Amino acid sequence: MSSITASPSQKRKSPALDERVGKKSALSILLGRPEIGALVGAIALFVFFAVVAPVFLAPASLATVLYGASTIGIMAVGVSLLMIGGEFDLSTGVAVISSALSASMISWYFGLNVWVGIALALVVSLLIGFINGIILIKTKLPSFIVTLASFLMLTGLNLGLTRAIGGSVSSPSIADIEGFQSAKAVFASSVNIAGIDVKITVFIWIAMVIIASWILLRTKIGNWIFAVGGDEKAARAVGVPVVRTKIGLFMAVGFCGWVLGMHNLFAFDSVQSGEGIGNEFLYIIAAVIGGCLLTGGYGSAIGGAIGAFIFGMANKGIVYAEWNPDWFKFFLGLMLLLATVVNIVVKKRAESSK
Amino acid sequence: MKTRKNKKTEDLLEKLEPKISDNLLTLKGVGKHYGSIIALRGVDMVVDPGKVTCVLGDNGAGKSTLIKIIAGLHQHDEGEFSLHGSAIKLKSPRVALDAGIAAVYQDLAVVPLMPIWRNFFLGSELTTGVGLFKKLDVQKMKDITKQELSDMGIDLRDVEQPIGQLSGGERQCVAIARAVYFGAKVLILDEPTAALGVKQSGVVLRYILQARDRGLGVIFITHNPHHAYPVGDSFLLLKRGRSIGYYSKSEITVEELTAQMAGGAELAELAHELEQLGGHDEELAEAEAGANSQATA
Numbered sequence: 001m002s003s004i005t006a007s008p009s010q011k012r013k014s015p016a017l018d019e020r021v022g023k024k025s026a027l028s029i030l031l032g033r034p035e036i037g038a039l040v041g042a043i044a045l046f047v048f049f050a051v052v053a054p055v056f057l058a059p060a061s062l063a064t065v066l067y068g069a070s071t072i073g074i075m076a077v078g079v080s081l082l083m084i085g086g087e088f089d090l091s092t093g094v095a096v097i098s099s100a101l102s103a104s105m106i107s108w109y110f111g112l113n114v115w116v117g118i119a120l121a122l123v124v125s126l127l128i129g130f131i132n133g134i135i136l137i138k139t140k141l142p143s144f145i146v147t148l149a150s151f152l153m154l155t156g157l158n159l160g161l162t163r164a165i166g167g168s169v170s171s172p173s174i175a176d177i178e179g180f181q182s183a184k185a186v187f188a189s190s191v192n193i194a195g196i197d198v199k200i201t202v203f204i205w206i207a208m209v210i211i212a213s214w215i216l217l218r219t220k221i222g223n224w225i226f227a228v229g230g231d232e233k234a235a236r237a238v239g240v241p242v243v244r245t246k247i248g249l250f251m252a253v254g255f256c257g258w259v260l261g262m263h264n265l266f267a268f269d270s271v272q273s274g275e276g277i278g279n280e281f282l283y284i285i286a287a288v289i290g291g292c293l294l295t296g297g298y299g300s301a302i303g304g305a306i307g308a309f310i311f312g313m314a315n316k317g318i319v320y321a322e323w324n325p326d327w328f329k330f331f332l333g334l335m336l337l338l339a340t341v342v343n344i345v346v347k348k349r350a351e352s353s354k
Numbered sequence: 355m356k357t358r359k360n361k362k363t364e365d366l367l368e369k370l371e372p373k374i375s376d377n378l379l380t381l382k383g384v385g386k387h388y389g390s391i392i393a394l395r396g397v398d399m400v401v402d403p404g405k406v407t408c409v410l411g412d413n414g415a416g417k418s419t420l421i422k423i424i425a426g427l428h429q430h431d432e433g434e435f436s437l438h439g440s441a442i443k444l445k446s447p448r449v450a451l452d453a454g455i456a457a458v459y460q461d462l463a464v465v466p467l468m469p470i471w472r473n474f475f476l477g478s479e480l481t482t483g484v485g486l487f488k489k490l491d492v493q494k495m496k497d498i499t500k501q502e503l504s505d506m507g508i509d510l511r512d513v514e515q516p517i518g519q520l521s522g523g524e525r526q527c528v529a530i531a532r533a534v535y536f537g538a539k540v541l542i543l544d545e546p547t548a549a550l551g552v553k554q555s556g557v558v559l560r561y562i563l564q565a566r567d568r569g570l571g572v573i574f575i576t577h578n579p580h581h582a583y584p585v586g587d588s589f590l591l592l593k594r595g596r597s598i599g600y601y602s603k604s605e606i607t608v609e610e611l612t613a614q615m616a617g618g619a620e621l622a623e624l625a626h627e628l629e630q631l632g633g634h635d636e637e638l639a640e641a642e643a644g645a646n647s648q649a650t651a
Contacts, residue, residue, distance in 0.1 A: 214489075218489040218490050218492070219481075219488070219489060219490060220479045220481060220490065222490075223468075223472055223475075223476060223479055223490065224476075224477075226465065226467070226468050226472070227465050227468065227476050227477075230465035230466065230467045230468055231464070231465045231466065234459075234464055234465050235465065235476065235477070236447060237425075237427070237447050237457065237459060238447070238451075238476050238477040238478075239447055239448040239451050239477035239478065240476060240477045241448075297465065297467045297468070298467050
């Protein structure tokens with residue numbers, strides 16, 4: 001340690017250019033990024049829809065595409081981080097609804113200010129994440145099994161509790177309860193930009209992507225996320241708090257679910273208790289298309305965002321092109337396959353010695 | 355034979371006894387069992403600063419269990435493990451690291467997809483700023499990584515490349531340099547030369563001596579006496595979870611070490627068996643030749 005601080009002359013030498021390091025072109029740096037495949041795909045898809053459906057380029061259409069992307073993208077932020085950390089979560093789709101139901105049922109049943117319900121829903125969401133994480137750690141089961149179980153249990157709880165408390169499959173309206181308008185302004189309003197209404201979720205999404213990227217690339221926790229996903233044993237051996245990192249990741253996913261759940265609730269004033277099933281795959285698909293390796297240790301938050309944007313473009317673009325939306329899932333599957341193949345190539349490139 | 359060996363161990367321990375507080379790390383009768391399976395029993399060992407203690411043994415001799423205890427991955431069930439003269443039970447690798455015990459594992463403890471500098475500082479990252487704006491000091495970490503590695507004589511092209519792109523020897527050296535930089539007092543090396551070629555092994559052995567010269571107590575685990583003897587100051591031999599001898603360098607030659615390790619009788623038996631196999635081959639050839647000549651006749 002002392003050799004470093006005590007040798008400024010040597011230190012000055014170290015950043016000197018090494019003749020064996022060829023000047024890296026901007027292109028080769030770009031090609032080394034995890035999200036590059038997704039970026040190329042996104043640009044191709046954008047150009048494609050711009051050509052077949054010129055209305056796609058209208059600002060209002062773009063705002064709609066971005067909104068569609070944001071409702072996937074907000075969750076994809078947490079899911080991407082979790083996937084980089086080597087796990088995935090099948091309970092996210094219904095956990096979003098659990099959070100929305102918690103907020104509305106608590107406010108309605110106890111007649112509390114909506115914001116109290118929102119705060120308690122956050123606790124519920126974080127708790128779901130924590131329980132997923134702690135079961136995973138304690139049982140050492142794969143996250144597929146653990147979160148499949150919590151997916152099923154939450155699905156049942158959503159339906160059962162909603163009917164038992166409210167007597168219906170949807171939660172009762174909370175539009176008249178105090179605090180509803182201010183909560184709607186925070187979670188489900190629109191911002192007018194140059195005459196175009198852009199949904200607030202777009203900005204929340206962008207903010208979350210920026211924060212997640214910061215955490216991932218510039219903080220200790222980010223380093224630990226890559227490490228627990230890349231090689232858990234190695235991470236533990238050098239003193240990375242593996243258990244805390246993994247549970248924290250599941251809780252971060254819970255937080256994202258809370259944000260989206262609140263949007264779902266306040267976009268209307270009630271929630272259908274049977275919703276959300278199947279959405280967990282969309283979030284995972286967005287992360288995978290965005291370059292996150294299913295096996296962990298590699299990926300980016302930006303990638304997940306690009307994956308969500310691709311999803312939004314394909315989803316709305318098909319409508320603008322006036323095609324039968326039946327084909328949407330087929331394209332989604334195809335993109336997933338292509339993205340995964342690109343990911344494998346990228347990983348091989350990164351691992352092999354030149 | 356056996357009693358003599360044990361006596362020797364005792365003598366060695368006695369010799370070391372008076373300056374026990376100078377010993378970095380002492381094991382006395384340490385044992386470990388997994389359920390009903392006894393993985394390790396009655397191991398005595400001393401590690402001193404600036405000395406290399408070699409742990410030798412065949413596969414399944416208990417080497418891995420021993421280092422896992424010292425590195426804090428497992429806890430011993432019996433005996434005494436003391437650090438600087440005071441008894442200790444290490445609960446986790448983090449605790450061991452904080453106590454100055456760093457391990458470099460056979461499977462390397464590096465994350466292949468992460469850049470070299472991130473691996474170098476993994477678990478002990480440098481940060482600047484406070485509170486929410488606390489961030490990694492990326493440039494400083496990159497510079498220190500490059501500097502530390504070149505101090506150890508490892509000249510790397512680019513610390514930004516994934517560590518998976520390095521050769522096995524280079525990765526070992528990064529791991530050793532990391533342990534040295536983070537102020538390890540005891541460095542445990544688990545079979546660092548096992549997967550390496552002759553030249554690469556030589557490189558790693560040189561780093562072991564470098565680490566020793568920096569005043570670290572090195573524990574070098576290997577099953578190759580020819581790697582252990584040139585660098586080691588004392589040798590602990592393990593077999594089937596038991597200590598079968600503990601020697602200082604002056605007490606043993608490399609041939610004796612090899613014989614001890616393999617078990618002299620077993621080695622002789624093996625030589626005999628191989629000889630027989632050879633003879634059998636010749637007999638076969640003769641028989642075949644005879645059969646051929648008969649067929650032609």
